Amino acid sequence: MSALKPARDAAAPLVSVIMSMRNSAATVAEAVRSLQLQTLSSWELVVIDDGSHDASAAVVEGFADPRIRVVREAESRGLAARLNQAIGLARGEFIARMDSDDICFPERLERQINALRNDPSIDLLASSAVVFNDAGALIGILPVFTGHDEMVGRPFEGIPMPHPTWCGRAAWFRANPYDSALLKAEDQDLLLRSHRHSRFGALDEILLAYRQNRLDLAKILPGRHASIRSIWRYGGAHGEYLPALGGIAAHLAKGGVDVVTIGAGLNAVMQRQRLRAVPASVAERWQMLRRDLRQEHQSSSAAAGTTV
Numbered sequence: 001m002s003a004l005k006p007a008r009d010a011a012a013p014l015v016s017v018i019m020s021m022r023n024s025a026a027t028v029a030e031a032v033r034s035l036q037l038q039t040l041s042s043w044e045l046v047v048i049d050d051g052s053h054d055a056s057a058a059v060v061e062g063f064a065d066p067r068i069r070v071v072r073e074a075e076s077r078g079l080a081a082r083l084n085q086a087i088g089l090a091r092g093e094f095i096a097r098m099d100s101d102d103i104c105f106p107e108r109l110e111r112q113i114n115a116l117r118n119d120p121s122i123d124l125l126a127s128s129a130v131v132f133n134d135a136g137a138l139i140g141i142l143p144v145f146t147g148h149d150e151m152v153g154r155p156f157e158g159i160p161m162p163h164p165t166w167c168g169r170a171a172w173f174r175a176n177p178y179d180s181a182l183l184k185a186e187d188q189d190l191l192l193r194s195h196r197h198s199r200f201g202a203l204d205e206i207l208l209a210y211r212q213n214r215l216d217l218a219k220i221l222p223g224r225h226a227s228i229r230s231i232w233r234y235g236g237a238h239g240e241y242l243p244a245l246g247g248i249a250a251h252l253a254k255g256g257v258d259v260v261t262i263g264a265g266l267n268a269v270m271q272r273q274r275l276r277a278v279p280a281s282v283a284e285r286w287q288m289l290r291r292d293l294r295q296e297h298q299s300s301s302a303a304a305g306t307t308v
Helices: 028-036 056-061 079-089 108-118 170-175 186-194 217-237 241-263 267-273 280-304
Strands: 015-021 043-050 068-073 094-097 124-132 138-142 167-169 200-211
Touching (some): 015 108, 028 056, 028 280, 043 056, 056 068, 068 079, 079 170, 079 186, 094 108, 108 167, 138 267, 186 217, 200 280, 217 241
Parallel strands (some): 015 094, 043 068
Antiparallel strands (some): 094 167, 124 138, 124 167
16 A cells, blocks of 8 residues: 655645553554554654553663653543643644553554545544454454444444544544543543534444453443443533433443443453454554564664564
């Protein structure tokens, strides 16, 4: 695939990848290397270190890549606040999201930017993602809807757009900031608040690998609580009390199932039930990507005379 050319000032990147990290020294190097393998080279990475107590910032700075900017913050303010901060620093025409423990497939940025350029009506584009664990084993695929109307058909029950796969127009992100007061479910809150005046889409292609070792009630339940508060606030503001109550009931029911099944030790079963099976072709792409990441690591370590 040919590399895309920036549509704006040649000094500015075409796309800004924004990332917030906290104590991510064990995973962030692989995330950064996956960006360096992108078929689209006109990118910058804006990393906000959210009060890490480990060597996260030093790991990223060790790449010595002029496309990477790291901002060290002494205190933790949470993902939503740090993403707003990164958006304010972004110079690209487009903005893409990823987490510090995830991995992009090489064609991710090129495929999403091409799709956004081909359809100017889309503000925010997601993709499907494959789920993997710390051992590198694939667990399943996060399914997505590809059309706006399908995505927002039941907005109070959730809009299926995996947060780390988002790529959209910088102007949209600036016009629709995250709620920095939220520490959980900031993505669903933003989608709910913006879905009436925005247009969403998704590529039914696996462009990102999402790290998830297990379903964690300590993360799931606070997330559902935050979603319920967001739903009620939005529903009340728009007089949509009945749809909001329906969405709240759905979250409460799902939360109950989470407690019973995960509490009963059925974590792996529940995790796989929420995902699609991984085709052999995807498993092969994953193995090739892991091989390329290892080679990139060896090459950069040899060039620097140390281990990144």
